[in-house]
Structures are given as structure tokens and as C-alpha cells.
């Protein structure tokens with residue numbers, strides 16, 4: 686007599702329909718995606734955190750990552766625009782508040798621009814998005830569109846790369862402080878703040894996904910969404926490496942010397 690297979694993803698139910706993975710196994714599957722695919726494994730991060738980046742490579746990273754920072758609250762607004770449940774909206778909107786903040790104190794966006802200033806860039810230039818590489822824009826836009834168009838469960842699952850972010854933020858704070866003169870409490874305030882902001886988002890997002898992915902199909906889709914998001918992050922660093930470490934700077938992208946704060950430009 687054939688017994689149902691023990692391995693959960695393919696376990697057969699008497700109904701003949703494949704059963705979802707148990708909660709803990711599904712969570713382990715999501716975490717494994719991070720272990721294998723998160724951008725902490727990208728060589729650009731080793732270079733940045735290890736102090737091998739030139740000042741212009743750091744600037745290129747700050748300029749291009751601005752695209753991600755600036756689009757995060759927009760993708761969260763796209764998410765909110767699709768949510769009918771006031772309680773879910775109430776919880777999710779804190780993500781926008783974290784990044785935008787109030788008029789006086791600002792939020793993550795303003796803290797990112799403080800980093801831009803610290804590395805010698807004109808914050809207005811960075812905020813204009815002018816020097817961002819096309820590949821970076823394409824990757825980030827793909828994320829915003831994904832969240833706008835795909836099922837809410839997949840959109841939440843895509844945000845779960847944040848489960849892996851605190852580790853890289855802590856590594857970054859330590860590495861930058863050790864290796865670069867511009868690094869101090871003000872310039873790194875973005876990352877310091879994320880250490881306390883992200884855990885609430887992660888706890889909520891993970892529980893939401895574990896609760897709502899109640900079929901194997903939904904679990905597969907959520908895992909695929911998380912993989913897609915790791916691709917979004919990885920592709921940005923590939924573009925950065927090619928453009929500024931290899932020196933194949935694409936047309937229209939920032940060139941060293943452009944967009945500098947006036948004092949540093951020697952004007």
C-alpha cells in the first residue's frame with residue numbers, strides 16, 4: 686500500500702489535494718530563501734563593509750540606493766490603496782510614517798539624505814534621482830509594480846526580506862564606523878533607527894504570511910514572492926558593481942564629481 690509521502694510539500698491528502706506545509710516548516714522554507722539569496726551575500730556588501738570601497742563607490746551606492754529608499758513608502762502607499770480592512774491599513778501605515786516622518790523631524794528619507802551629505806554629495810542632487818542607473822530604476826520599479834498588482838499575500842511576503850535586514854544593518858554600522866571617516870551617529874542614523882523600526886514590521890508581516898498562506902499554492906506563491914524580492918535587491922548591487930567597481934558606468938548615470946555638495950566641490 687502506498688503511504689502518503691512524508692515530505693510536506695508533496696504530502697497527499699485523502700482528498701487528493703496537496704496539503705500546505707506545517708507552519709514551522711513553511712517559516713523555515715522562507716528563512717532558507719534569505720540564507721541562500723539575500724544581498725548580504727553580494728560581493729559589493731563585503732567591499733563596502735570591509736572598507737575597500739573608494740569614496741566614489743560609496744557615493745554611487747548612496748545615490749542609487751536612494752531610488753530604493755524613495756520608492757519604499759510609495760510601494761507601501763500602493764499596498765494601502767488596495768487594503769479594505771481598516772485594521773490592516775492602520776498597522777501598515779506606520780511603515781510610511783517611519784520613512785516620511787513629520788514635517789519637522791522627518792523620517793528615514795531625511796536620514797538617508799543626511800548620509801548623502803556626509804559622503805560629500807548635495808542632498809538635493811541625490812533627492813532629484815538624476816544620477817540613478819537605469820538598471821536600478823528598473824529593479825525598484827519592478828518591486829513597486831509587484832506590490833501594486835499581485836495578491837496582497839504575495840506583496841506582504843515580498844517585504845519579508847526585512848527579516849534578514851537587521852543583521853546586515855548591524856554589520857554595516859560596524860563596518861562603516863571602523864573604515865570610513867564620514868561614519869558617525871548622524872550619518873548612520875538611518876541604519877540605527879531601522880534596527881528598532883524593522884522588528885515590528887517583520888513580526889507582523891511574517892505572522893500575516895504564515896496565517897494567510899493556508900494552501901500549498903499560496904505558500905509556493907509567497908515563497909516565489911520572497912525570492913523575487915531577493916532578486917530585486919541583488920540586481921541593484923550587480924548594476925552598482927558593473928557601473929562603479931568595473932567602471933562600466935552606463936549612459937546617463939552619475940559620474941564622479943557630479944552632484945557634490947558645494948564645499949566639497951571646491952567651488
Ligand SMILES: O=C(O)c1cc(C(=O)O)c2c(n1)C(=O)C(=O)c1cc(C(=O)O)[nH]c1-2
Nearest residue numbers: 757843844845846847849850853854879918
Ligand atoms: O539595507 C538593507 O539591506 C535593507 C534591505 C531591505 C530589504 O531587505 O528589502 C530594506 C531595508 N534595508 C530598509 O531599510 C527598509 O526600510 C526596507 C523596507 C523594505 C520593504 O520591502 O518594505 N525593505 C527594506
